Structures are given as C-alpha cells and as structure tokens.
Amino acid sequence: MERRANARRGGGASERHTLLQFEWEACNMCESPNGQLRDRPARKFVFFNIPQIQYQNPWVQIMMFKNMTPSPFLRFYLDSGEQVLVDIDDKSNTDIVQHVKKILGKKEETLKAEEQAKMVKSNPANFGLRKYHLRECICEVEGQVPCPSKVPLPKEMTGKYKAQQKESTEV
Structure with missing residues (x-):
C-alpha cells in the first residue's frame, strides 16, 4: 500500500x-x-x-x-x-x-x-526563540553589530561617551 x-x-x-x-x-x-x-x-x-x-x-x-x-x-x-x-x-x-x-x-x-524541513525553509532573516528560528538574536547575523554583553561596543557608540564629548566641547 x-x-x-x-x-x-x-x-x-x-x-x-x-x-x-x-x-x-x-x-x-x-x-x-x-x-x-x-x-x-x-x-x-x-x-x-x-x-x-x-x-x-x-x-x-x-x-x-x-x-x-x-x-x-x-x-x-x-x-x-x-x-x-x-x-x-x-x-x-x-x-x-x-x-x-x-x-x-x-x-x-x-x-x-517535516519539522526540520519547515525550520530550514523559514526565512534566515527572522530571529527569535531557537525552537522556531535559526537565530536567537540579530547580532548572530553576519555584518551586524555584536551583542554588548559578549563584545564591548566601541566608545563612540555608547551614549555615556557621547554625553561626555558634548560636555567637553561645550566647556
């Protein structure tokens, strides 16, 4: 059959x-x-x-x-x-x-x-829980800024550094 x-x-x-x-x-x-x-x-x-x-x-x-x-x-x-x-x-x-x-x-x-095939067919740009998507965070996508918890951001990208720069230029 x-x-x-x-x-x-x-x-x-x-x-x-x-x-x-x-x-x-x-x-x-x-x-x-x-x-x-x-x-x-x-x-x-x-x-x-x-x-x-x-x-x-x-x-x-x-x-x-x-x-x-x-x-x-x-x-x-x-x-x-x-x-x-x-x-x-x-x-x-x-x-x-x-x-x-x-x-x-x-x-x-x-x-x-079937579940694996469905997971592979999902759009690689989507992210969320590992159960449903290939990536948990946008930082795992190539070319994106890594998570600040794993790799420290450059000083120029932090708000604290920008505020200090503003104060130093005003004084």
Whole structure:
C-alpha cells in the first residue's frame, strides 16, 4: 500500500499532539441502524477523539452516516485512491485510536523530518526563540553589530561617551 506523505499540516498551535497526525484525505463514520452508537466506546471515540483528529488534520474531511449498518465502522480514503475499512465494534476508544494510528498514522521520524524541513525553509532573516528560528538574536547575523554583553561596543557608540564629548566641547 503506497501512501503519499502529506506535507500539509495544521498550523497555529506550538505544541502539537503528534500522535494524531494522519495521512488520509477523508473519513466516514457509520453508526448503527437505530441512529445511536450502540456501544459506549464508539460513542466516546466520537466525543473525545474525532475533534482532536479534526484539529490536528484540518484538511481531512470527516463525515458521519446514520442507519447504514448494524455495527459501527470507519472508512478512510487515502491519497492514492485506496479505501481502508476499520471495524470499531466492541473496541474501546483508546484501542480504536491506537489501531488507526498504527495503520495510518505518520511515523515519529516522518514528523521530525517535516519539522526540520519547515525550520530550514523559514526565512534566515527572522530571529527569535531557537525552537522556531535559526537565530536567537540579530547580532548572530553576519555584518551586524555584536551583542554588548559578549563584545564591548566601541566608545563612540555608547551614549555615556557621547554625553561626555558634548560636555567637553561645550566647556
């Protein structure tokens, strides 16, 4: 099963739950015929985990169909056009998440590689926290004046020296 790694990721949150990054395009959730999720674990999955998955994967379309089958299931449509069916009957919500993560989740190495690529693509003129940018201070850019805490500034660039020069020329 060949899956294309999806480089698009949701931005905004600085700390992401990498456990819920997936590589699918769409997901269908089918409920039992009486219009209710028969078992409580599937209901918990819908209540607790579907919003997390939607937040972490904003490009994924998630639809719920009612009155289709006697047991609930998930159907995933991959980028390659394949469909994956997951039976969630008699599974807890954590088991469902772990199973889907095992089948369709991005590997930790892939997420780290994407994060590194994103960091390299950032503009080298930007500076800030090392976590988000390549440089912490403007003084690290070549051709800029170094930080006064590391290298003392020339006397001509300090305000104290300029004030003394003014006083000496006035007197």
